[in-house]
Amino acid sequence: MLIEVSGLRDLFPSGLRFVFWKRWIYSRIQVKLPTAQYSDVRINISQNGHKHPRSLLVRGLGPLRRLCSNLLQFFGLKQLYDTKLTHAYALEILHWMSEDISTIDDTKLEQSGVYDAFFRAIKYGVIEVVMGILKANPDILTVLNKNGRGILDSAVEHRQEKIFSLIYVLGTRKYMLISGTDQCQNNILHIAAKLATPDRLAHISGAVLQMQRELQWYKEVESIVNPLSQEYTNSSNEKPSQIFSDTHKQLVSDGEQWMKETATSCTVVGALIITIMFTAAFTVPGGNVQDTGFPLFLHKKSFMVFIISDAISLFASSTSVLMFLGVLTSRYAEDDFLKSLPTKLIIGLSTLFISIAAMMVTFCATLIIMLEGELKLVIPITLLASIPVTLFILLQFPLLVEIFVSTYGPGIFDRKIKYCY
Incomplete structure (x- = not known):
């Protein structure tokens, strides 16, 4: 279940897509979860092949929930309240899962699907799941995926700025994460030089802003790596600057x-x-x-x-x-x-x-x-x-x-x- 939840960004606050005034209202809505009816909570996830979230149904919420819902519906804010409630339940479920992860032996983490859930959460930018797993077991920070890429490499590959922002609080541990290479001898700057995937570029309006965003990513990664990384060549004998120019011509x-x-x-x-x-x-x-x-x-x-x-x-x-x-x-x-x-x-x-x-x-x-x-x-x-x-x-x-x-x-x-x- 953790693997499925790790890719459902809309269940968490990081997937919020409201305009600024709705965000302001959302931040001021108070949601209190029932304390004695957790057995009535049911998650129903429908998938369409891409495993995107469709619904989260929560039942047994009690009279307080119904009263608040009616008041918010009267003022046209029921959608915001339901979204906030969904996020609250998802965070609570994540908390339970994190407690379970903390009890799993390190040798069994990969078999239990924690690593897959971790990198899936990085791919879809679910920062709450990433931080929940890391808090349950900080050693997962240094885990590599099947391509030999760690948390920061994967965040750069999928252009997930919220995940990459963890680098600013990692202290000296960040140098260990940004100094390695993957199976093709690409360092993190090589990865940043490659063109983002179409689904990430689709969220940005126009080719000009898309190119600007790509440059912002490249310059940000360039500012944190060793200057020698700019001259480092991968297995194809390519420097990061060459890859950036070739992949961004169009x-x-x-x-x-x-x-x-x-x-x-x-x-x-x-x-x-x-x-x-x-x-x-x-x-x-x-x-x-x-x-x-x-x-x-x-x-x-x-x-x-x-x-x-x-x-x-x-x-x-x-x-x-x-x-x-x-x-x-x-x-x-x-x-x-x-x-x-x-x-x-x-x-x-x-x-x-x-x-x-x-x-x-x-x-x-x-x-x-x-x-x-x-x-x-x-x-x-x-x-x-x-x-x-x-x-x-x-x-x-x-x-x-x-x-x-x-x-x-x-x-x-x-x-x-x-x-x-």
Whole structure:
């Protein structure tokens, strides 16, 4: 049963896929397990060939569970409560299993399936199972799988950053884990240089972010190994840098194509906005006074809004076009995908959004000046003017946030992870 549970990531908090506000609510839900009805707990796991989790049914929960469930369902939070309850029961079952593992003789661990469950949990990123097994028997930390790879090698192979983050709390023991080689004489840097499996890349949006994530993994592993490991050759006489370049050629090509297409489209939009805003600055609403040449509505507040928003839109769109031109003329080297290209894309998309928003403000200010007092027309048209900005936010803002977090966020590795062995 431990082998089956070790691959069911959705049963544990590490498999949580809620958006940030649901995560916030989830962290504040309190779940209390019944103390006298464990005999009524039943796990029903359906598998479809890939052995992915389908359901966890828990019965005999008592009146307290039913009351809480009804209240949360009333507020639309029953799914969060059920998820939290599922995780609580899974952790409790894991605790029982860990106690059993601690009683097994070391010579019988492999036969009992503990090693298989351990590496299966690493493959699927079930950090709770990995830590539970290690706490039950810390000696399993140095166990190798059939390919001669240990816990850190397997974590890098399957791109499981939560498992790999254990390296930050292992102290001097980590050097023993990162200095070995597998059956093909690959060290841990060789493993990091290979392209991630398609199922791990599928969780990342776009070839650019996928390439960035691959570089983050490679650079992170490179920073912890001996510098001589960079020149070490495997049984195929390949260095880690050679493997990285060979296996990531297609990803670099796809990322380059996506960046150029995005930059070209955004450059066209930015150039149109520049033309419109530049023209609007010299054809002000209401015209100019013939004697002085000053704008007729110079002293109106709405006119000042018009001028300021026009200038902001013009300058922001100009910056956006320059950034996207920088993207188009980039050399597209591998290291450029780490920060250079994402930074240009962040600035370009941000300034393009600002220019579109400021352009809509300019348009609304012009309507207010020209249709003074006609609120029946001004208000509906102003509301319609917010539609393009809203659409841009819905379509592009999530991508912008994802790129920003991936480039300048806290990173995928948890250096503050807590683990005691």
